[in-house]
Amino acid sequence: MKMGAYTTVKDILPIVGCGILFYLSVASRSRPFEREPMGTITFPLGDVYIQREGEADWNDVYLHMPAYERDKIKTSEESRCEITLTDRKIVRIGEKTIFELTREPDGGEIVSIESGKAWINALFSKKKRFQVRTPTAVAAIRGTVYRLSCDSIYSSYRVYRGSIAVTPLKEDEELEDSTFYVNAGEEFIVVKDFEEYKRRQKEAFKKFKERELYKFEEFKRRQREKFEEFKQREEEAFRQFKAFHYVLTKFDVEEDRKSDWVRWNLERDRQLGR
Structure with a gap:
């Protein structure tokens, strides 16, 4: 088709149609989230x-x-x-x-x-x-x-x-x-893995000790015995049910x-x- 003064609407429609399809294709890729957000x-x-x-x-x-x-x-x-x-x-x-x-x-x-x-x-x-x-x-x-x-x-x-x-x-x-x-x-x-849970709790306490080393001796002197008693009571409070352990407390x-x-x-x- 040769464009000129006498170009008809019928001649242009295929070009316009292709352009619209191309735009929609690009827009759908660049804005994939035109949907309701959560x-x-x-x-x-x-x-x-x-x-x-x-x-x-x-x-x-x-x-x-x-x-x-x-x-x-x-x-x-x-x-x-x-x-x-x-x-x-x-x-x-x-x-x-x-x-x-x-x-x-x-x-x-x-x-x-x-x-x-x-x-x-x-x-x-x-x-x-x-x-x-x-x-x-x-x-x-x-x-x-x-x-x-x-x-x-x-x-x-x-x-x-x-x-x-x-x-x-x-x-x-x-x-x-x-x-x-x-x-x-x-x-x-x-x-769901009680032994691993206890191991991680001990590891967390160890990291706390290393991080707070400058005041940990005083903490240990005053609180270590109470802490050990608390951890023992906490572990004993857990109940086993099927494949997992649980505890429900105030x-x-x-x-x-x-x-x-x-x-x-x-x-x-x-x-x-x-």
Whole structure:
């Protein structure tokens, strides 16, 4: 076709059509996340990164950045991040934590935490189903404030308001047929490799001793005997059930609030009217 003064609309349409198809193709690749987000980054602190679904790279997050299904978010040392989900649930993660968002077919939401610690405030949640999954258990919650820490062999929960229902996971990651209910003021710990858990606890105490060596002799003189008695009572409190160990106890609220992580989360909740 020769373009000129007498070019017709019929002549131009194929070119315009090809151009539109090319634009749509490029746009779909450059903006793959034109879909409903599951949440928004509302308070990043320090080095916080996001990995979009299907991508290998981790990129910096920014304030008010949308988070979509199957996105992963991770924090570095001395970093934190607050994510507000679409129905006003709040998830805050501490340092060296990785978590992922997924949505169930019925509209329910799942937060998966591979390792690290998190604070969940779901007081204003209207969703019927919200679960937090770790390598060892699944917690079903509604109208709850609680925190957790976990790694590949254990999960620990402390509930501040409401209650949670925790179901341990089998080795094949299927749910056990027993659920444990944890109420406000209670702590629940579930462990799937108790010997390894005890070894890690001892290793953590050793690192503390090395880090605080300049004052550890005084600590040891005053507290070592009490500490050993406490650890023995703690280990004896664990009960074995099927392939895992667990303990359900009350926790000391005043002692708990000495934690910087707890105080920071309580203050954030207060600022947000939670």
